[in-house]
Amino acid sequence: MIGKLKGTVDEVGEDHVVVDVHGVGYLAFCGARTLANLPAVGEAIVLFIETYVREDMIRLYGFATEAERGWFRLLQNVQGVGAKVALAVIGTLSSGDLANAIALQDKTMVARAPGVGPKVAARIVAELKDKAPAFSSGAASEELGLKRELGEGVAPAPIADAVSALTNLGYSRDQAAGAVATAVKEAGEGASSTVLIRLGLKALSR
Structure with missing residues (x-):
């Protein structure tokens, strides 16, 4: 082979x-x-x-990368997704964008790929939600886990509030989630939203 x-x-x-x-x-x-x-x-x-x-x-x-090949293989585990559809998804979304879409359960983003309808997109984000973090490590994996919690509405209140505050300041939801994930790693999961916002802004300014 x-x-x-x-x-x-x-x-x-x-x-x-x-x-x-x-x-x-x-x-x-x-x-x-x-x-x-x-x-x-x-x-x-x-x-x-x-x-x-x-x-x-x-x-x-x-x-171009091993990560893309890994996503190609993983996508085909989803019902209704063959090589053609998997290639279309990878051709439309980068590995990072695809991981974020799955973590945030954003089926609309996945449906941007040619030939991917709403039902297939919904199956992709639903069936792969527990596998997306496996394609990252360390801080990236933690960030994806946090984004998944946000997408499912189960993130702790201080974290959700901090992300909401940062998005209200003009940052994208993805940027805000990444910054808050960094803040949580630094301050701990029990940190208040005020602390997470301050550290999140610090991370965004780097």
């Missing part, structure tokens, strides 16, 4: 790229984001590959 290709860009199509590896051209299907960020023809490239083997074909899917 092919797990990674390292070579030069030989050709770029609407939905694929051909990578020249020592004279052999490998065709890999890619999402829109990956294709948009490809180097020019003739330049070096590294793609992480997911290989699909069927009775009548072998198909390669290419990703």
Whole structure:
């Protein structure tokens, strides 16, 4: 099985790229984001590959990062999501945006992907809500956990109040949640909303 290709860009199509590896051209299907960020023809490239083997074909899917490939695999665990839909989601949302959408249960963001209707988007955020933090570590995982609590309406009152206060100051909900997660790590889960707001603003000013 092919797990990674390292070579030069030989050709770029609407939905694929051909990578020249020592004279052999490998065709890999890619999402829109990956294709948009490809180097020019003739330049070096590294793609992480997911290989699909069927009775009548072998198909390669290419990703700029291992995280994107991981999301591609995970998305297909959701009912109604195949390779085409998973690639469309990854092609529309970055790994961070997708993790945030799932943590915040934001099905509207996921539904921005071509071919993803409201029902499929709802299944994606619902079925993957407990798996999104596994794609992060340390502070990032804590932040995703906090965002998930906010999305489900079960975050402690001081945390929810602090996030609300920061959004009222003009910060996005995502920025506010990230700043408050940093504040909670510094001050502890028992900190008051006043303390969390102050530390959150400090984090946002860095």
